[in-house]
Amino acid sequence: EMLGKTPADVLAIKPMRDGVIADFEIAEKMLDYFIKKSTDNRVLLIRPRIVIGIPTGITQVERRAVKDVAMRAKASEVYLVQQPVSASIGADLPISEPTGNMIVDIGGGTTDIAVISMNGIVFNHHIRIAGNEMDEAIIQYLKKKYNLLIGERSAEQLKMEIGSAYPLDEPMTQEIK
Structure with a gap:
């Protein structure tokens, strides 16, 4: 929420940049903050197990x-789940059945396209172009066409509230404030 609004x-x-860690130290502090926030800042006697969604195209x-960032943020165990699988589970798709389910997961830094069947990814394609580039395109379009300057948050809000991949009737x- 602070991007573009700080003194x-x-x-x-x-x-994070393009779906991977760009600043190890800050990522660790951020994850530690999220863990504390999820436990209402209580002192944890047991270190939590953490599940993290990762893009399909990242390197070893x-x-x-x-995994290292999560362990340094005091996780006891870290499970990495490919984002198309977690998105399919979240969308309640029947991924354990012997039929293919296609999912397109457009994140901030990456887009994953996958066909999932029998609890596994049958085919996938990964690109490092996603929502952040869409936001930047909105910013540039409004600047060029209307001489209007907006920030990243406003561009993302426009995309989420009135954006459509399909032509509308x-x-x-x-309204932009």
Whole structure:
């Protein structure tokens, strides 16, 4: 929420870039914060087990970095689940059946397209273009066409509230503040 809204002496940092860890130390602090927040800042006697969604196209080094960050944030065990699988489970798709289910998972930094059947990925394709690039395209379009400057959060809000991958019968509008 702070991106694009901080004073000159405050820096808002994104520890992830293109679906992988870009700043190890900040990612660790952020994950530690999320763990504390999820437990209402109580002192944990038992270290939590953590499940983390990862893009399908990351390297073994990138996978290791994700696990290392979670372990340094005091996880007892870390399970990595490919994002199309976790998205399919979240969408309640019948992934254990012998039929193919296609899922397109567009994140902030990566897009994963996969066919899932019998609890596994049968085919997948991964690209490092996703929501962040869409947000930047919205910013550039409004700047060029309307001479209007908006920030990343406003662009993301426009995308989420009135964006459509399919042509609409009636154009939608959104007030920008």
